[in-house]
Amino acid sequence: MESLTGLHYQTGEVVTLEILDGWIRAVRPEPNRWDPGLPVVAPGLIDNQVNGFAGIDFSGEALTVSQVSHAVSRLWETGITSFLPTVITHTPERIVQNLSLLSEAATDGLTGLSIAGIHLEGPFLSGEEGFNGCHRKEWLAMPDAALLDRFREASGGKLLQITLAPELHGAIDLIRHCRQLGIVVAIGHTNASAPVIRAAVEAGATLSTHLGNGCANWIHRHNNPIWPQLAEEGLVPSLIADGHHLLPEELLVFARAKGKERILLTSDVTYLAGMPAGRYRFGGGDVVLTSDGLLKSADQDCLAGASLPLLKGVERMSTLPGFTLADAIRMASAQVAQAYGWHDRGELLPGMRADLVLLQVGDGKIAVRKTLVAGKVVYNSEI
Numbered sequence: 001m002e003s004l005t006g007l008h009y010q011t012g013e014v015v016t017l018e019i020l021d022g023w024i025r026a027v028r029p030e031p032n033r034w035d036p037g038l039p040v041v042a043p044g045l046i047d048n049q050v051n052g053f054a055g056i057d058f059s060g061e062a063l064t065v066s067q068v069s070h071a072v073s074r075l076w077e078t079g080i081t082s083f084l085p086t087v088i089t090h091t092p093e094r095i096v097q098n099l100s101l102l103s104e105a106a107t108d109g110l111t112g113l114s115i116a117g118i119h120l121e122g123p124f125l126s127g128e129e130g131f132n133g134c135h136r137k138e139w140l141a142m143p144d145a146a147l148l149d150r151f152r153e154a155s156g157g158k159l160l161q162i163t164l165a166p167e168l169h170g171a172i173d174l175i176r177h178c179r180q181l182g183i184v185v186a187i188g189h190t191n192a193s194a195p196v197i198r199a200a201v202e203a204g205a206t207l208s209t210h211l212g213n214g215c216a217n218w219i220h221r222h223n224n225p226i227w228p229q230l231a232e233e234g235l236v237p238s239l240i241a242d243g244h245h246l247l248p249e250e251l252l253v254f255a256r257a258k259g260k261e262r263i264l265l266t267s268d269v270t271y272l273a274g275m276p277a278g279r280y281r282f283g284g285g286d287v288v289l290t291s292d293g294l295l296k297s298a299d300q301d302c303l304a305g306a307s308l309p310l311l312k313g314v315e316r317m318s319t320l321p322g323f324t325l326a327d328a329i330r331m332a333s334a335q336v337a338q339a340y341g342w343h344d345r346g347e348l349l350p351g352m353r354a355d356l357v358l359l360q361v362g363d364g365k366i367a368v369r370k371t372l373v374a375g376k377v378v379y380n381s382e383i
Contacts (some may be wrong), residue, residue: 002375006029006041006358008348010210010326014038019354022374023099026350039369042329043346044081044355046336048238048264049119050088050211052271058105060271063098066106071112074274076379078309079368081355082116082345084161089122089135094146096154103156110373116342117160120151121209124130124164124171125189130216131165133189134305135280143170145177152181159183160340163209165198165233181203184340186238187229189214194228201234209337210268211237211254212304213245223313230257236339238254241313242306244294252320262325265313266330270295270305315366325361 002015013032043313052058054074056067068085075083085102087095097116106115123141126132132140141147143164152159161184164171175185187200208229215225229235237258241251245268255263267273272280277291279298282305286298293308310332317328337346344353354375360367371379 006039009042009329011041019375022354024350025353027348039358040361042357043333044140044357045079045310045332047080047267048085049086049266049268053291057271059088059090063101065105065211069111072111076371078311079357079371081373082114084119084121087141094211096157099155103158107157109130113374118155118158119161121163126165126191128191131189131191133214142176143168163188167192167196172199173317175203175205192225197228201232208235208237210240212250230337234263240268241265241317242308243316248383260327263331264336267310275308319364
């Protein structure tokens, strides 16, 4: 039996977690012990959209298991203990190749324990200008059940989520098909009308991918895809709270409309996360990564992706009016687990897998001191 002591992220009280064989066996309050120097102990962060990290592109050419393992080890440094590696729109051959490789990586020791499933964003997305985002139009496709089945087979059954545009011909039928296979369906990169979004929810869609992004700059003030997604009780949105993708007032309005307990934080990071500032190639063009984490097109004034880890979104969300550190952590852990029906992670409770993070919190900043996956220390800032 091993033990871990820290300040409970929700109560601020000192607790000792007893860990046996990778699982939390007990959470014991320590009412007579107070040490403000102790780290905050919280469930490990769960990111449902990671396109790559530390120079490793999960949609890139010649991806290897060792590269995936390297990316995962760097994600552990940011407090991530579970995530969905995300393959984006590409040729069917590239998608099949990389889904297969990620499936193999998901069986690789502690790396595999951190890969909770695979997210496919595309290729069934809107081709309208602005709504396709960084997804190249020549690789977009119409919804196709046979193609989806090919992708799922390549993933070894680990394809957990797909993001699609429900207004495309055949999309509603594909949503039903996905739900029969146990694949979570998210709406994203869409210009769907309210009736179409309602039909998608009735067919089984449950999430909105990075709501407020993957959207054209100029939209109708009434008839646009944002309001109906906010209005649909059946949709839980993920939000990129990195300081670049959404304004503070957008985060507040979205969270107040849905309720803070029905919001997921995501990073949507590209392979440029963790890389030094500079000029890079991404999505078929040149992009600039600034020192504050902004990733923008080199030749036009628009976002080109994300580069800041989920922890930055937690940090930013926790400083907004009416929100606490506990609220923000739950948006990036327990509430993500709930969205996928996972009952073994995301909480500091007996019976949960010991996926944990120890945090240094102060002056509005959060730093990771230690990360554990299934009770094993996978990152220690003091080493």
